[in-house]
Amino acid sequence: MFEVLVSDPSQVAEARRRASAAAAEAGFGEVTAGQAALVATELSSNLIKHGGGGRLVIGPGNRSLDLLAIDKGRGMADVQACMADGYSTAGTRGQGLGAVQRLAQSVDVASTPGAGTVVWARLVAADDNDAEGLAEHIHRPPVLRNAGVWAVQVPMPGEDVCGDGWGWHEDDAGRTVFVVDGLGHGTEAALAANAALAEFRRCADASPAEIVDAVHHGIRHTRGGAVAAARIDWNSATVSFTGLGNIAGVLLLPSGQTRRMVSLNGTAGHNARKVQSFEYPCPDNALMVMHSDGIGTGWSGERYTPLLWRHPMLLAGALYRDFSRGRDDATVVVCGTGRP
Ligand SMILES: [Mn+2]
Incomplete structure (x- = not known):
């Protein structure tokens, strides 16, 4: 992109x-x-x-x-x-x-x-x-908004490759979304991100903590990066989230409230004192947002409430428009939290 x-x-x-x-x-x-x-x-x-x-x-x-x-x-x-x-x-x-x-x-x-x-x-x-x-x-986005996972991903101005990556996995019980931000930008960052994505694909059906742990161990040969994995469980209406470093995970609720999920400090591949999963209640009509630090964290949900009922790509585009820092790779991933 x-x-x-x-x-x-x-x-x-x-x-x-x-x-x-x-x-x-x-x-x-x-x-x-x-x-x-x-x-x-x-x-x-x-x-x-x-x-x-x-x-x-x-x-x-x-x-x-x-x-x-x-x-x-x-x-x-x-x-x-x-x-x-x-x-x-x-x-x-x-x-x-x-x-x-x-x-x-x-x-x-x-x-x-x-x-x-x-x-x-x-x-x-x-x-x-x-x-x-x-x-x-x-x-008819209310029908479509739970189908798939959507993202805006743009490399830092002047770079041909993106040092961020994202992927997702879905089964009968829920959906797992993964985001990585390779340290820095350019080719070396992209190598780290690709290694992390390959690791994610190998264990996409594991829990978020297991995924982050596997990625941490699997990308030691790279410069490393920030990673996060989130699992939406449709039956229990919860999200479990594991983050290592600066990947934001946010639930945008129909009320306009935002629930920010917790990432712990560290760098996958190099420094992970603790890999821990946190669990959040999550109604089936919310949107889940995950973004790299090329997007500022200062956004509030109220401003985007009308977008809750539109296709997830529109919220991704609006957040990119309003909060891209313009000096890093930028990735915003959005999906509905309900069963497709
Ligand atoms: Mn970054």
């Missing part, structure tokens, strides 16, 4: 080009890559027109492409009207969010007057998208 700053119209073409290249990298054919380029163009143009500039985060996956347009502009007064605009005139260009809605498999938007807008669009490398089927997916 990487970002393109879009603060003047000349940068729209750059955003389009990078999105198109990312789509090709993700396995898109010519037609769907063209659609991805068009969506990137519309989102970027919107950033200029309505956002006073912003950034387009581009995330190529395995035959999927996430596009996240983030701004701190005046916000859209009427998201529904913006979405509807152009929806019925499929096939033409310049239809703004209508075109995005028509071409993407999933779309969600959160716009707060005065605070800005986050638009997420996911495209898939198939061209059987039709507007009929699409309507099923749009604006």
Whole structure:
């Protein structure tokens, strides 16, 4: 995942080009890559027109492409009207969010007057998208918000590789999320993060304390890093969390309250005086956030309460927008706490 700053119209073409290249990298054919380029163009143009500039985060996956347009502009007064605009005139260009809605498999938007807008669009490398089927997916995030784990992850400006990593595991009883921040940034940090992720994958069905312990012992040959693992248990409605170093774990509750989970001091791979798990009650309609220290910790839940009911990617985007320090790799992972 990487970002393109879009603060003047000349940068729209750059955003389009990078999105198109990312789509090709993700396995898109010519037609769907063209659609991805068009969506990137519309989102970027919107950033200029309505956002006073912003950034387009581009995330190529395995035959999927996430596009996240983030701004701190005046916000859209009427998201529904913006979405509807152009929806019925499929096939033409310049239809703004209508075109995005028509071409993407999933779309969600959160716009707060005065605070800005986050638009997420996911495209898939198939061209059987039709507007009929699409309507099923749009604006029903309460149904979708528990499906999967979502993240915004952007390397430090000037770096090609990211020294953070994240992964997740799910079984019948719950979901485990893992985040690592390799010490520093750049190639060596990325090596540490990749080693930690490989270790996590080997023992993803173990408890958070066992995972963190295994990672600590498994990445001694690297420069090490901060790690945390969280296990959401759907049956008992609890989360157990084990952190070593500066990975934040936060539950955002429907009341707007935030519950910050405890990480102990240390560096996985080098220094772990204590690996301990803490348990928290967790209703099934909360969001769990985990982030690296490229994101500041000074955020409060009340400000983001409306995002609780949207797709998790929107909260990830908003936190990245509002609290990225801009001088480190940044990772924000968000998922719903309920059973999918
Ligand atoms: Mn960091």
